[in-house]
Amino acid sequence: MFKKILICNRGEIALRINRTCHDMGIKTVQIYSKADTDSRPVELADEAVLIGPAPASRSYLHIPSIIHACLMTGAEAVHPGYGFLSQDTYFAEICRDSGIVFVGPSPKVMEMMGDKSSARKLMSDAGLPVPGGTERPLVNYDEAAQRAKEVGYPIILKASAGGGGRGMQVVWDRSELASALENVRNTAQAVFKDNRVYLEKFIRDARHVEVQVMGDRHGSVLYLGERDCSIQRRQQKLIEESPSTYINQDLRQRIGESAAAGARAIGYESAGTMEFLVDCDRNFYFMEMNTRIQVEHPVTEATAGVDIVELMLRVAAGEPLPLKQQDIKPRGHAVECRINAEDPANNWKGASGTLTRFIPPGGPRVRVDTHAYTGYSIPPFYDSLLAKVIVHGKDRTDALDIMQRALGEFACEGVKTTIPFHLELLAHPVFRSGDYHLDFIEKYMTPEGTLIVPQESAMRRAI
């Protein structure tokens, strides 16, 4: 096992990785930007290296500085967390060439799965169901029109290099195709510097169900259970839970086995997430793979009883996975709420400022992952995630009740957060019923940022 690793991230995930390292007796080096000088990860790490000014391009994304920080401190491996350089093939290659272990899959696998159209092709070849669409990027409008006609509207245009919900557009009929194609191409070029676009059948009334997989260097790939992340605004997840109450045991096993088979087909090593859409008829389709740890990983840690960061470090050090598929017996129901410093009433605008009071919840069956504290100044340079509250109940109702109790006791003052939104969501009858789709926020949220509760009669029609 490694003696010392470098944590190439900030905020709650940096803190979370530090903690597992300390549990495992691994020394940590925390890199930080000037904006994060007074932060908990810096305080808790065994060593900290100031690598640059606040802007991420000169700090958390600045590869030469990060590699030097490894060499200076003698860190043997880098854990990239999520975001920043976590899915950067080039960074993974440089680490390898500098003799530093990148805690994640190989650069080759990252590259294959980082390109959405290539991932779609590979997973289709591995036997996973994918929505009808193009195998290769579209050449021009005429081809797009032809393929869209074959597949049938509505279709969705996607940037091959896209990610994080950007570079996608649903096209409902032919009249919208030309301008949508131009839009997506332009966004793709501007954001990802790659204008390749492909199309897929758009799956209506779907749920987002993703499977946590974990592979080692010895050919073993396990699935640790699924997470349902269907409450999203503009492709950003707000609440995640496991198991998904939308699928039954048979489908659960089929999705899980498909995810593991897909990962096995590409020799996947480390933690990864296979994202699927499940339609009303309970057909499932592969969407994309995230080749890193995810924000919502604690949901799976709660139900499967594992430490995903620990498993990542073990397989990165060359150890075989200490578990077999039959050892994974998910228990109870876990839910995670993302507490963001955002104002839902103001188009979810991110807020920065100082937390004048911050007392997170606690008690039985509640876990809080946060880097915040009373007096903490939220820097305006990075993402808005402030805390993750994870609860573990015996079933969905129990878990949602615990979450209501936990968020009710969460004292957070000084900036607007998503706590009030979550409290409304947890009380919402349609959300409680478990019968909703990806358009939930679109359907029930007002521009003022509150949720509409449908009347009893409308409710019966809605569900």
Add this chain to the structure above:
Amino acid sequence: MDGIKESGQGSDSDVIRLALKEAKELVRSLEGTATTRMLVKAGGLQIEIQREAGTVVAVPAAPTAGAARSSPTPGLAEGVVPVVSPLVGVFYRAGSPGAKPLVQVGDTIERGQKVAIVEAMKLMNDVISDCRGVVVEILVEDATPVVYEQRLMLVDSSGGSKG
């Protein structure tokens, strides 16, 4: 931030080798600039270089009037300002191996003068003084790793001229 992207065709290994040579020369020509990232793809050749706008300037952490700025090692004499490292890397006093140090204690330096090099992954980044004055102390040994904003040398800027 600006970006240079060059594309061409070619899969022959000689072409690739040539391209890599070109790329290296390209990087060399960017010395003294804050190159943050470079990507070379061979076969359907693609070279991508990303730089911060402007050149790297080591800003002396001079106490601004009235501002309660904490500096890592306070207590410098009046008029003495540090030259700090613009990034993480290895500090070199000379512009190239075997050459004379760029500055010595006692030298008078000008604002905008190159006073040292910080190497990060074979990229040589100039350390530029932001003030005029006399070098009073070199704080870091040659060829030593340094972190961002680490003090490299002290400059006495009190000699009547403005910094």
